Amino acid sequence: MGMRPVHLLWAIAITAVWGFNFVVIKAGLGSFPPLLLTALRFAFAALPALVLERPAVPWRHMILTGLALFVGQYVLLFVAMSHGMPPGLASITLQIQACFTMLLAILVLGERPQPRQIAGAAVALAGLAAIGSTVGGDVSTLGLGLTILSALSWAAGNLLLKRMPKPADGRPVKMLNLIVWLSLVPIAPTLALSLGFEGPERIAAALTHAGWLGFGALFYIVVFSTLLGFGVWGRLLSLYAASTVVPFSLLVPIFGAVSAALVFHESFGPGRLAGMALIMSGLAISSLPIGRLRAKRQAA
Template structure:
């Protein structure tokens, strides 16, 4: 990847990492399905001035239902069912493995030996985190987070098949997909009294979380991410999301005081090693050093 594209990928992961702290704060006021509705209603507002992308409606719906609705409904609910913010940012990165697997099966993007090695190392890191279930993390929260990761991975591969499209209009129009089904789910599972109560108690901080989730995280973050997926194979871009847990756990520790046992720190270290193997041409550099 070009250095400027690596820098963009890192910037997006920083925004997405802090996003988990913002979600935690937003969920203190808004129930998870309602927060999903508000996020994408705000993100979809530019449709008034942005032309729709030239992408088939069926694919637009499929991406919107997986990349956006499925991913965020599952992760928002997970964070109300015993998944701490920093740990959510870690386990959600299983999407990189799902992306590589699905891309290999559907798009015939055969993973290289280096990619397979990096995936295995990072997977061992996630496994260590999984072994730390208990205390501040529930099995239900972990399972819902893995469902969110699967939805993200499917969405990544679907995005890969859209071809060269302008990503900002794409993200804006994709944001039209989640609000109605999410609101219907909110009415059924959260109820009208919970919805009205949330609005009655919402303050500027609560609405600020919605704005952060809609603009930097959704419009800017997914716009850049989708652009990178159009430039590079899914298996090259997706592993950069493994940086999200580093920013997520750091911000959760600094802002919320979240702490992790040694086993989870070991898992984080393996995830970083896996990313380095996946993203950096270490073998090429070693050969150059030997020749020098």
């Protein structure tokens, strides 16, 4: 089933919003320390929980998912980007989470991947190794390592989402409601981390001197990237099969790299370009329904 033109535009627009989000995060980190920015993001993203119904999911599972999907992923990513990980490169390196998700599914759930998924993962991991060989200059070992750990935490969150218990009433969980209520989980731990590592004085100084750029970045991250982004994405998933919607996520790192080059003049040498191309190729091999498309053509 093909997408209606308006929904196709939605899908492309949201991937552009998510890709540009890496540039916005970089701008926000110029005003807020990374742990505080993480805490503020989820504190404001959780406000709609005052009016949105809580998903009928056990709190234990909600907490575990929130810790992996939000605390682990975004604390590590924001700290990585504040310690030598450029936004464009981060947007592509983070997509290695797809390979980690497959690996965890094999180890934890006993799933058996298709040959093309294994091949795609191998290509993507080769791309990650190529990027790792370019560490130095504007890319630090710490920044790259934390981004990889962020991708691993994202993968663990994906697995918890997949294993999330079905509501007793049989109704599907609304994506926006789930994201908003999961946003409650990171507030306390990230604020505690910010107080412990960044300190009250640095927090107060950031809140006082952030200015329009800092608060504008926070607004974009909360409203456009989190609430609007996941709300529209969830709507698309409710209208179409995941195999129709999910491949559009391949556009996110492309938008991320292009916008970083345009806004921050981020440059990519031959080694990084090769690594980025391998990661994108691996993801395409793993996620695009190549076999089904070929079968449809033969049937026609």
